[in-house]
Amino acid sequence: MSIRYILGRSGSGKTNLCLDEIRSQLKAEPQGPPLVLLVPDQATFQAEHALVSTPGLGGTIRAQVLSFRRLAFRVMQEAGGAARVQIDDSGKKMLLYELLHKHADELRQFGNMSDQSGFIDNLYRMYSEFRRYCISPARFESYVQTAEHREEPGVSELPAAKLHDMLLLYKRFEERLSGQYMDSEHLLTKTAEMLSESEYARGARIWIDGFYGFIPQELQVVGEWMRCAPQVTVSLCIDRDYSYSDSLDELDLFHPTARTLVRLKELAAGLNVPEEPPVLLQHRGRPHRFGRSPMLSHLERNFEYRSGKPYQGGGQAGRHEIVLAAAVNRRAEAEGTAREIVRLVRDEGCRWRDIAVMVRNMESYDDLLEVTFRDFGIPYFLDRKRSVLHHPVAELVRSALEVALGRWHNDAVFRCVKTDLLFPLQADTDGADAAKERDRLRDAMCRLENYVLAAGIQGYRWTEPRKWTYRVGSALDDVQQGNAASDEAFLDEMDRMRSIVVGPLSALEKALKDADTVLDMTVALYRFLESADVPAKLERWSLDSMEAGKPEQAREHTQVWGSVVDLLDQIVEMLGDESLSLERFAGIVESGLESVRIGLVPPSLDQVLVGTMDRTRSGSVRHCFVLGANDGVIPARPQENGVLTEPERDRLIAAGLELVEGSRRKLLDESFLIYMALTAASDSLTVCYPLADEEGKSLIPSEIVKRLKTMFPSVKERLLLIDPPSGPDAAEAGGDPYEYAVHPDRALSHLAVQLRHWIKGAPISDVWWDVYNWYCTRPEWRDKLYRTLKSLVYTNREEPLPESVSRELYGEMLRASVSRMERYVACPFSQFASHGLRLSERRVYRLDAPDIGQLFHAALSRVAAELQGEGEDWGALTAEQCYERASKAVDELAPRLQGEILLSSKRYGYIARKLKRIVGRASIxxxxxxxxxxxxxIGLEVGFGPGEPLPPLEFTLDNGCRMEIVGRIDRVDRADSEKGVLLRVIDYKSSSTSLRLAEVFYGMSLQMLTYLDVVITHAERWVGVSSIPAGVLYFHVHNPLLVRKNALNAEEAEEQMLKRFKMKGLVLEDAETVRLMDDSFRERNGHSQLIPVALKADGGFYKSSSVVSEPQWDRLRYYVRGMITSIGTEITNGNVDIRPFRMGTKFACAFCPYKPVCQFEPLFEGNEYKKLNRIEKEAVWQAIDQAVNET
Incomplete structure (x- = not known):
């Protein structure tokens, strides 16, 4: 047994030496003892590919590429232990979630934190760190007991409550895991214990490559291998050899690997493992990797020096070994990178696999790079593990449990529906018919959602046995005859769609409520997924994705099902016999799903690698792009977001507990990670940074950019733009225009921008005319080019409808309301959308202002009608009687309003009581x-039109069409005077409304004058005698709050209330008419409390009075008729122009629901407001007189 070190700086050939030694062994002795190359988990694929692609080697069973995890399984398969139940991160987080709830009463600080976002993750990371660094519960308890007796300063950095909770949960956590389960931490510990028992491990020669450091558990494994294997070779990126007694400079660039080397030597010395002479890969010239790149070699040799020795040599002609680029934002950065990648592959013969993109913060770039590379047709692999929360299966599980837990809340139900996993399996068969069936079901489910929202269906109504027959109406008695909601076939379809949803979900709900244990709940959830044929549907989706050329998505569909089943298995293994509430069970499943991550194997050998500096091992790449080189990003600022604060962590380390280094050490080690990223490529390095973020806030370049500029003063920084610049200085502003013509789709969008500049008179490069000609000569691109060119002259303006279309849409006879005329004046397109196309917003079961307004109208009309029927005088009623009659009217109308909405809940019951008080106050x-x-x-809710008490107003339009104006008048009052019969119109309003003559002149306020015209025109037929217009008045229905510093007596309170209720509008300029409306005004110096008039002592009216003489009434009626005729003519002529009005701060788009349709934007060419000026009363009368005289 022996240990050998291969030491060298980045690019010196350490990995190649390891591979060459293994290759030599394989060629010399193909059937010899095992040869193991141990690498980080994320580097196994690249190492295997490098090994098996050796020319002349063929296949081998002797050499294996392993990670620590794969090594552990290999050893346990031979020595035992592989049969123990595997628990992954998701299972352990679910266990922590349950332990937090179970021991909540015993916890002093963590008791209420189980549902806080991220707390479970932070707690799990802390315990995983304890276990990886061999801190057992017993050892941690010893520290806690010691800390409790300390009195020196600093103990407050680890509060006793936190220590107590950390220890309690750690002990319970370890008790549940030990002896029964195998997880990633136990796996390494067990591997170290069993390594010497493995014949495979004892006879193997080992090469360990690609690691910057080892955690204590990994060191245990390496130590055991030193003890039992013939030879262990460890390669480290370091500039020199160290002995285990050497002191380390904490500012040294290679401090991370130097620390690792010293620890390995300490370990070997403690085990009495002999050390072979180290292999020092030192090159007097250029390192192995940078043989053809003198600038990169200079960067590697001098990066560690802060001053940065300037590069004096010259690069190879035509090659850009080091590129610095500033981008206007991250999107420009990503697109500039994509353009350069395409150029490298197209012009320099690179393979996609020769290119790597490195970032420090993947969250800022992953989605952006995915979209950009897909647009440019660049095959890529994103080196990250993906959450499954976005997947339909995870969403189905979460929302289905929420349905069972939340009593069928609509949001949860339709989240289930929109996964498509509740649809029958036959809808997922092959062919176009299957796609049509899926689309049909989706459309039907959309109609179901609309119906449910409009009818207010929720909760128990989903599962009621009877057929749904709920009415859908916007207000009183509005069920819209002939609408699908009242159609039997539509209701049958709604019931069929409901059964598709309710069947599996109600079965799940029942099974979960009947369950006694977690095992029963988990089985119920699994059977729900099985009954929905989720596995078969995912298999179908996977095949479809493969056929569509999306292998990553196909593998994702396959892996998700296995991950969800593994999750359920782990729940049963750990908590199967527990009895938990459904809420806690759902929380455990939610916690588990949040932590499930799936890692995908690169689907292709030839693709761009996208990864992070700390995780990704780029292998042998020729070109590296480092993105996001901004201050605070590179180097990264350590984030303090764990259970332990930085001072608390330092306290534990000072007490002798080995943990992950603190923020200061992490920040110092950032230099090593940056060094490894900048020296990863053999041919070129591109460092980019955005100048601004997505919100336009400026960003500062990293100190690395400044150092590179110092080291390479001849390198000119490039500017990356989203669109190519135009004009004579285009090349200097954003590079060669040819750089933007790298992909047909992207070049077409750039061409559109350039042609837009050209149309505005700016010069553009000839390159873009070449691009234009390229598209013109290719038939497959002509349609796209035509659409692009058409967009250049696009104006957001609607042409008038052809006469034939207008007649088909509106007919020869246009029947319309006055409000429709006013809508047209506000914006012609709005009238077209609402009455021509009949577009409407999705109905929702709620009480809106129009509903309340209709209730006020109906309630007050009902009170007046009852009084008329009973022969009672409204003025004789007391306040109590007014409230009683108002309450009765509202009670009678409530069942007819919006599907009994006022009776649907206690909240709406409270609103109903408020509405009664408002109607009661108005009645008083x-x-x-x-x-x-x-x-x-004399008339309440008086309709005019066909079949109504009064005939419509009829018009013959200039284009030959006829028009009828129809509607309903809230209230018509009569009084007899010396002049004759007086008629006035009153309109109840739920908001304060005034009648402004300027708005009448512009046609924006025609309703009241048209109503008056109707009753005056048909008075002889209706009341038996011709009549005189007495006025048009708005009555504001509300319940004002009277606020005064001092208490009000009854008379003062009535005066204040009447001031708030004073009607607004126009009144006949006649003292007798005013007296008939308010005979008490003379007692108040001629000022009326009821109507907007004030009479002088000489009998004249004050200028502030809203009065109109009889001749003026005639001119107003004549003018309004002319305005209506003009509007009707324009409507039937097909005018649908997008031209909303604007008068001061008031404009038509403020509450218009059709803005998403018309896309009106004042910045668009052709979009402008119809600006209306405010006009004084005298000027209005002059303009009206002029208009009347001209006609």
């Missing part, structure tokens, strides 16, 4: 109106 004020005035209601 309307009673005061009745006492003070002589106007009485």
């Amino acid at each position: 004020v309307l009673g005061i109106h009745a006492r003070r005035g002589l106007f009485v209601p």
Whole structure:
């Protein structure tokens, strides 16, 4: 037995020497004793490939490439122990979750932390660290007992409560694992114990390569191998030899590997293992890797010196050994890297496998690099383990348990549905028919979701035995005849879709509730997955992915099922006999799924490797790209996010417990990781950094960039842009335009940007005309080119509908409401979307403002109608009687509102009581109106149109079409005066509303004047005599809060309330009419509390009064009719322009639901607001008079 070291700097040929020695042994003695190359787990694939691809070697059974984990299984297969139950990280985290809950009452600090995000992970990492560093519960307990008796300063750094909880949980955790299970930590300990019993291990020659350091458990294995194997060779990246008595410079670049070498020598000396002379790979010239790259060789030799000796030599002509690049953001960084990778493969004959991309923080780049490389057609392998939480199987398990736990909450139910795993298996057969069936089921499930949300179905209603017949309506009595919701066939389809969902989920719910133990629950969950044919569906998905050329996705589908089954097995093994609540069981499963990771073998030999500096072993690559070289990223700042704080960790280390180094040592070791990444490639190194993040915040380059600039002053930094620059200085601004023409899809998007610049008059490079001609000469690209060119002249503007389309859409007779006219004025496209295309937002079972408004209308109309029917005077009612009648009206209307929404819950019951108080308060004020005035209601909810009490307003439009204006008037009042019969229109509003003449002029507020026109036009037919317009008024239905510093008496309270309820609108400019509306205004200096008028002593009206003379009423009616005619003509002419109005701060898009459809954006060419100016009252009348006179 002996130990030998191969020592050398990066690129000196250590790995090649190990492989050459193994190859020599294989050629000399193919059937000899085992030859083992021990490498990190993530490097096994590359090492195996390097070994088996040796020319002339053929195959071999003598040599094996192993990681510590694979070695452990190999030894236990021979010496015993492989049959013990395997527990992985997921199983141990689930066990910790259960222990935290089980011992919550005994814990002093951790008792309420089991559900805190990340706590289980942090606790698990701490205990794994204890076990890997051979800190047993007994040893930790000894430290705790000692710490409790210490009185020196610093003990507070490890609080007694935390120490108590850490020890308690660690002891229980180890008790549950020891003796029964085999996990990754036990695996190494057991391997060290059994290595000497393995004939395979005793006779093997060992080469250990690619490690920077070893944890104590791994050192135990290496020590045992030193003791029983004929020879152990360890290669380390280091600049010189050390003896175990040498002191180490903590600032030395090679401190991590020097520390490892010293520990190995200490171990060998303690075991009396003889040490062979070390092999020192020192090159007087260039290291083995950099034979053709003098600049990279200079970088490797001088990286450790802070001053950075400037490079004096010259590189090979045409070669860029070192490239520095600044990118405008990470996307530009990724795309610039992709362009260069494609160029290397296309122009320099590289293979994809000759290229590696290194980052320090994978979370910032993984998704971005995946999308970018896919766009550029670059085959890649992302060296990371992937979470399964995104996979449909994991989502099905989580959401199904949530359904059982949360009493069929809709979100959980439809999360199950959207995994597609509840669909019948026959929907996943081969062929186009299978795809059509899947699409049909998805569409049907979408309709089911819409129906459920609109009808307010949730909870127990999912599982009720009777057929669903729930009404879907937006407000009172609105079930929309002929809609699918009321159609029998539609309801049958909803029941069929419901059965697909409810069948397996209700069976799971019942089985879980009947379960006595965790074993029963786990079996129920597994049977649920089996009943849904999840394994067969995943197999089908895997085959489909392979056929689609997505091998990684195919392997993912295959691995996920095995991972989920392993998870369930581990739950049974550890907790099978326990009796837990369903909530705790679901928490355990959730914790397990969160920790499941799947590692994929590279699906191809020829692909770009993407990895992190600390994990990835790049092997023999020619070109390396280091991305994200920003301050705080490279070198990385250690994050303190574990159970132990940094001072607490230092305290434990000072007490003699060996642990992972603290933040300071990690920060110092960053230099070694950076050195290894920068010296990984043999031909070229590219270091990039973004200038800004995704939010536009500036980023600072790393100190590494500054050092490289100092070492290589001749290297000019490049700028990476997302799009190629244009103009005469394009080459200087962002490189050669040819660099952007590397992939047809990406080049087409760049071409579009360049042509847009050209259209605006900016010069562009001739390269882009060559690119344009390339697409023109290739038929397969002509359609895409045409669409691209079309986009260059795109304006977000809708052309008018052809006359034939408009007639087919609207007909020769347009029947419309006034609100539709107002919508058109606000934005023509909005009218087209709502009434032409009949688009509407998804209905949701909730009480919205329009529903409340309709309830107010209906309740007040019902109160008035009952009073009319009983011959009662509203003004004679007391406040209590008003509240009683309002409450009764709301109670009668509640079952008809939104599918009984006011009766559906206690919350809505509370809202119903508030609505009763609001209607009651409004009734009281309307009673005061009745006492003070002589106007009485003669019509409530008066409809006008076909089949209604009043006929519609009819118009013949300029284009020959006819139009009818229909609608419903809340309330019409009548009073008899010396001039004749007066009629006024009142509209109940749930929000404060005013009638502004400027809005009438623009056509934005036509409703009230149109209603008045209807009743005046048809008065003789309706009331038996021609009538005079008395006014149009808005009554705000609300329950104002009266706030005063001092208490109010009854009279003051009534005055304040009436001030809040004062109606707004227009009133006939006539003192008698005003008196008929409020005969008490003279008692208040001519100021009315009920209507917006104030009379002077001389009988004239104040300027602030909202009054209109009889001639003005006539002009208003005439003007409104002309406006409606004009609007109707434009609608039937097919005008669907996207042109919303804007008046001051008010604009049409504020509450428009169709903005995602029209995509209106003022920055787009062709998109602009229809700006309306505010006009004074006198100017409005002048404009109206002018318009009337012109017609």
